[in-house]
Amino acid sequence: MSREFVEGSEALARAAIDAGCRFFAGYPMTPFTEVLDHMAEKMPAAGGVCINAESELEAIGMTWGALATGARAATGSVGQGLSLMQESFSEITRAELPLVVFNMARGQSDYFQSTRGGGHGDYYHIVLCPIDIHEAIEHVYLAFDLADRWRNPVQIYGDYLLGHTWESVDLSPRSVALPSKEWALDGSLNGTGRARNINSIGMTKGAKGIDPETFWNRLQDKYRVIQAAETRIETEFTDDALYTVAAWGTAAKFVRYVVREMRKEGYRIGYIRPITLWPFPTDAFKAAARGAREIGVFELNGGQMIEDVRLSLLGDAPAVSIGGISSDSSGFGVGPLLNTARIREIIERHYARVAAARAA
Amino acid sequence: MIIIDTTRPPQEPAKQKWDNRPDLLIEGDHDLCPGCGEPIALRCMLEVIQEMGLSKSAIGAVGIGCYTALTSLLDTDMVQCLHGRAPSVATGIKRMRPESLVYTMQGDGDMVNEGLQEIIHSAARGENITCLLLNNGVFGETGGHMTATTVIGQRTKNTLEGRDAAYHGHPISMTDLLTPLGGVGYVARSTVTTAKDIQRTRRYFKKAFETQIEGKGLSFIEVLTMCPTGWFIPVQEGPDYLNATMSPVFKIGEFKVDGKIVTPEGQV
Numbered sequence: 001m002s003r004e005f006v007e008g009s010e011a012l013a014r015a016a017i018d019a020g021c022r023f024f025a026g027y028p029m030t031p032f033t034e035v036l037d038h039m040a041e042k043m044p045a046a047g048g049v050c051i052n053a054e055s056e057l058e059a060i061g062m063t064w065g066a067l068a069t070g071a072r073a074a075t076g077s078v079g080q081g082l083s084l085m086q087e088s089f090s091e092i093t094r095a096e097l098p099l100v101v102f103n104m105a106r107g108q109s110d111y112f113q114s115t116r117g118g119g120h121g122d123y124y125h126i127v128l129c130p131i132d133i134h135e136a137i138e139h140v141y142l143a144f145d146l147a148d149r150w151r152n153p154v155q156i157y158g159d160y161l162l163g164h165t166w167e168s169v170d171l172s173p174r175s176v177a178l179p180s181k182e183w184a185l186d187g188s189l190n191g192t193g194r195a196r197n198i199n200s201i202g203m204t205k206g207a208k209g210i211d212p213e214t215f216w217n218r219l220q221d222k223y224r225v226i227q228a229a230e231t232r233i234e235t236e237f238t239d240d241a242l243y244t245v246a247a248w249g250t251a252a253k254f255v256r257y258v259v260r261e262m263r264k265e266g267y268r269i270g271y272i273r274p275i276t277l278w279p280f281p282t283d284a285f286k287a288a289a290r291g292a293r294e295i296g297v298f299e300l301n302g303g304q305m306i307e308d309v310r311l312s313l314l315g316d317a318p319a320v321s322i323g324g325i326s327s328d329s330s331g332f333g334v335g336p337l338l339n340t341a342r343i344r345e346i347i348e349r350h351y352a353r354v355a356a357a358r359a360a
Numbered sequence: 361m362i363i364i365d366t367t368r369p370p371q372e373p374a375k376q377k378w379d380n381r382p383d384l385l386i387e388g389d390h391d392l393c394p395g396c397g398e399p400i401a402l403r404c405m406l407e408v409i410q411e412m413g414l415s416k417s418a419i420g421a422v423g424i425g426c427y428t429a430l431t432s433l434l435d436t437d438m439v440q441c442l443h444g445r446a447p448s449v450a451t452g453i454k455r456m457r458p459e460s461l462v463y464t465m466q467g468d469g470d471m472v473n474e475g476l477q478e479i480i481h482s483a484a485r486g487e488n489i490t491c492l493l494l495n496n497g498v499f500g501e502t503g504g505h506m507t508a509t510t511v512i513g514q515r516t517k518n519t520l521e522g523r524d525a526a527y528h529g530h531p532i533s534m535t536d537l538l539t540p541l542g543g544v545g546y547v548a549r550s551t552v553t554t555a556k557d558i559q560r561t562r563r564y565f566k567k568a569f570e571t572q573i574e575g576k577g578l579s580f581i582e583v584l585t586m587c588p589t590g591w592f593i594p595v596q597e598g599p600d601y602l603n604a605t606m607s608p609v610f611k612i613g614e615f616k617v618d619g620k621i622v623t624p625e626g627q628v
Contacts, residue, residue: 055477058478061445061449064445064452065449065451066453067452068449069453071456091441095439189437190415190416191384193435195437198438201440205386209432
């Protein structure tokens with residue numbers, strides 16, 4: 001194992017290329033830009049292609065075509081750019097192509113966009129949300145594997161801090177086995193009456209019309225299996241916690257530090273972090289929250305993940321939003337609430353209220 | 361010149377209709393209206409692909425329009441794209457599989473309305489793909505609405521008194537937009553109204569695919585197609601209506617060959 005000091009964006013790009021990604025297309029936008037920079041710089045040497053697309057619409061279109069040939073391919077942007085890509089995301093997902101998306105969001109306001117499909121139609125993306133660069137590297141390899149295994153897009157939900165901070169990490173090359181893809185377009189079935197048609201509506205060669213109902217129901221069956229198989233969660237000190245704080249992504253990194261400190265001082269406090277935002281680790285969350293009098297949800301938005309928390313708790317305990325919108329003048333998602341002293345103050349206040357209510 | 365010997369019976373039996381079916385066309389009926397020009401254009405393309413021995417290397421990126429219904433009979437690997445996105449999707453396919461013959465198929469609503477920037481950017485990037493525009497001047501699939509190529513004076517569902525330049529604006533000619541771009545190797549426009557036009561269309565397809573194989577940049581071929589349903593005219597009047605209204609605006613001929621701008625041969 002070798003250690004090197006690298007920026008998050010570079011780590012993401014290098015891990016993706018090592019994971020076999022050979023096509024990338026993107027459009028610059030802060031804080032995603034540096035991922036594109038590193039892809040543009042490093043992809044040609046790996047024998048791949050990186051296109052500086054003229055728009056997000058075209059970036060996702062090009063990636064769509066590359067995926068159809070069976071290549072490992074990715075794109076990315078921030079929430080605004082992903083909004084432009086949603087129409088194609090929807091088609092790509094329902095056409096079962098293994099897309100990987102680097103969502104370098106401007107903070108945490110895009111939880112709904114990532115976890116609710118985002119575009120038209122009945123679909124989901126698997127959403128991996130790393131807490132730091134070390135975990136993000138693991139998630140990159142995992143993302144390409146999950147995308148191929150389930151033939152479904154996987155998003156990595158990063159942000160400004162993940163992309164722009166430096167950490168000492170292990171980026172040594174791994175041996176990655178690429179799966180064979182008999183569905184990929186290569187022309188080999190042309191003229192046989194059963195050439196491939198990658199589509200989202202249940203078209204089959206030689207068959208009249210389309211069969212969306214059967215096709216889309218099969219997708220829903222797949223989603224149920226993914227929900228059972230692919231949830232991931234991190235919990236700490238939840239066994240005897242009176243009060244538990246749930247957080248995700250970068251915000252969780254700060255919350256986890258504060259909770260650990262408070263534990264050392266004897267507070268009966270717990271910590272829960274969903275690692276997969278979709279599928280949400282519903283059962284594991286409910287189990288980890290058992291016994292807590294209240295769940296504080298610290299997220300830097302108007303209250304988005306809290307809906308999934310409430311659906312997981314099913315009334316076991318109240319879930320209270322203790323974060324909020326927080327931004328400096330850049331609007332890139334770094335705000336005054338990303339501060340352990342502020343977070344501690346908030347958590348202490350809620351903890352005291354819950355402890356007092358219990359004592360009464 | 362072929363001389364037919366009438367002194368004795370032919371050595372080879374006469375060919376049946378299905379003997380001439382291109383190998384990339386699945387046998388069956390299509391769902392398009394009588395008098396539509398799109399199946400003819402598609403057949404031209406498939407015949408040329410077969411003739412050039414490229415049947416096993418063709419991969420398509422097909423847009424959304426009436427011609428989408430033809431894809432169940434179109435026996436090449438393909439991606440069913442969104443409205444407007446086919447040139448970008450074809451870019452991804454070709455960059456990953458340079459050895460394949462990559463074509464797109466779009467209508468005027470798809471390419472010139474929804475996806476204008478995609479075809480122009482792909483052309484400027486010089487992608488080695490062949491882009492087919494089936495231009496009938498209306499959204500046939502929705503029942504004959506105005507597109508960006510509807511000619512002045514043409515009646516459509518939402519220009520009932522005819523397209524009025526002052527109110528509805530002017531039609532866009534794709535050959536005018538694409539010809540000057542550096543990444544473009546071949547630009548041509550044809551029709552399928554007469555047997556002669558069909559032969560010309562086949563000739564243009566061949567040149568377009570040769571341009572792609574030789575790596576000379578994007579090749580663009582526009583085929584003006586009849587849409588009697590969308591034009592609200594009797595089926596048999598389709599070709600004459602096209603020649604009278606569309607051909608004077610959208611000139612027939614080759615505009616760029618092997619990367620060099622040429623003077624169109626003009627409609628003969």
